């Protein structure tokens with residue numbers, strides 16, 4: 001890109017959220033005298049007798065985790081959502097104080113019996129089992145009449161609120177479509193109505209021509225630092241074929257997803273030579289019984305580290321009250337990620 | 345409120361952002377085995393020779409901070425925004441990769457020469473000087489033709505990305521209205537067109553009748569835990585008289601603002617007997633040359649602590665990919681805050 005966009009403060013449009021992001025590339029020289037994070041370290045043992053996700057151990061509710069050998073799914077013992085909620089609405093006046101009950105299901109998704117592994121260190125074949133688990137969860141939960149959205153995600157690392165290093169993610173399935181997919185739905189529908197093509201299909205085509213923000217790819221999937229990235233090393237995972245949900249993925253696409261997840265997470269670990277913390281999750285089309293030709297299944301990776309294993313980006317004052325702001329350009333983040341992906 | 349809303353998962357409507365927030369009140373029993381924060385400690389010295397905000401010390405750019413006695417304002421040495429930016433736009437195709445340059449001004453606002461003070465420990469008369477500084481900054485920056493929004497904020501505590509404990513805030517004035525005030529503008533305009541009354545006037549009236557979420561008040565200002573609070577002890581500061589900007593505040597209202605800021609921040613410190621970290625900031629009407637009868641000046645406080653000085657709320661996986669989620673009800677947070685405010 002032209003020098004101007006590498007040097008001058010500017011804003012970039014996020015067409016998926018229809019919002020702007022502030023980019024301050026000249027600010028990378030800023031010294032950091034603030035909070036230093038504790039660098040993440042890999043779990044050193046394959047089995048932890050105090051871990052409730054390790055096979056054979058006791059959970060908070062007194063149940064025992066079985067001797068599972070691949071993946072394992074169970075109901076979250078401290079679920080943020082429940083199924084047996086009476087339906088009720090509240091309006092304390094003027095439409096300004098409104099509440100309604102929300103039904104849902106929260107499950108914990110164990111990726112592997114081994115306590116010390118992560119997506120970055122698991123074999124691709126094992127990640128393929130994780131993809132299959134996500135697919136069957138999305139299928140089963142999405143088919144329920146009371147569920148309109150199936151949000152699969154992973155919080156990795158203590159810095160991202162994960163309370164256990166055992167490789168696992170979560171699924172929260174909800175009665176209503178949450179805010180983020182709702183914004184993406186409106187944006188993708190608007191674009192599709194205008195162009196008769198999914199927004200993310202057109203976007204991926206441009207990124208494949210540009211190449212500047214592509215960090216990894218295989219026959220079926222591409223990982224890019226999106227043009228509108230907020231987090232320093234944020235990435236977006238896109239399928240090459242337009243597919244709107246997990247159930248639409250064929251065997252080759254599932255293999256490809258496992259492969260690119262391995263490349264991406266292993267690459268992240270090499271950026272600062274530390275287990276890279278992140279929150280990641282998939283955005284499939286809503287399971288609201290409607291067709292979704294506008295929607296492309298995709299995954300977002302939101303990693304907080306900015307300059308080293310101990311210096312993160314804080315999303316605070318201006319970010320919370322104004323707009324998200326970033327200090328390095330998406331193009332320079334992509335160049336860094338590309339170099340570590342190729343170094344493998 | 346009825347028992348249902350104290351026990352059952354539900355969602356609440358945020359009329360200022362026109363979005364839902366998930367509330368999971370039954371989840372407070374959840375044990376916490378994740379990251380423990382380093383508790384904040386007050387700065388122990390009134391003058392720190394290495395602090396660039398203390399009077400007489402050298403800044404990064406070689407300038408010397410004067411021997412100021414009340415407040416002091418200077419241009420941020422590592423500003424995220426600059427004034428001398430050529431105007432340019434970029435569109436890499438399909439309207440999906442768009443950027444434009446952004447002009448602006450970033451300043452650091454020192455609240456007091458003493459290194460060890462905070463809004464919570466400063467005398468009300470000194471906070472009144474801070475209110476006057478905010479007012480003159482809002483006035484001066486808002487009058488510039490290239491500035492459409494003046495975002496005043498404070499990041500307090502290392503946990504919220506503050507790199508220096510010296511009492512200070514910032515102002516980022518921007519060419520375009522940032523995302524958050526833009527959302528609030530649309531919501532307030534819609535409500536005003538429908539009701540011929542500002543949204544926050546109607547909201548405050550309801551809260552003053554309900555009282556359940558009011559945590560502090562004086563003749564001119566009221567602090568509530570908003571019905572739609574996201575952060576555990578989030579509060580919203582509202583003026584009793586409809587006023588849309590700092591310059592609209594009379595002397596009594598400025599005194600009242602100083603007073604309630606003292607009550608609120610000192611109260612926060614008593615919740616977990618620790619200097620309470622937060623990001624806070626004001627949302628005045630845009631300075632876009634338009635009249636804003638729909639707008640009410642207000643301040644948001646976003647503090648991250650959830651259960652103790654060391655256990656915070658993480659806004660991660662589901663929050664980043666789905667919707668914000670909270671574990672204690674706004675009403676129980678308000679009851680806690682009220683009890684510590686009255687304990688003074």
Ligand SMILES: O=P(O)(O)O[C@H]1O[C@H](CO)[C@@H](O)[C@H](O)[C@H]1O
Pocket residue numbers: 034313314315316317318319325499505506507
């Ligand atoms: O400018 P500071 O205080 O060094 O930086 C802090 O506040 C800024 C504005 O909210 C954020 O962009 C930074 O991430 C944060 O560390």
Ligand SMILES: O=P(O)(O)O[C@H]1O[C@H](CO)[C@@H](O)[C@H](O)[C@H]1O
Pocket residue numbers: 155161162163378657658659660661662663669
């Ligand atoms: O359920 P967990 O892993 O204990 O909790 C973590 O993920 C949740 C979903 O993103 C968040 O609401 C919590 O704040 C976070 O600590």
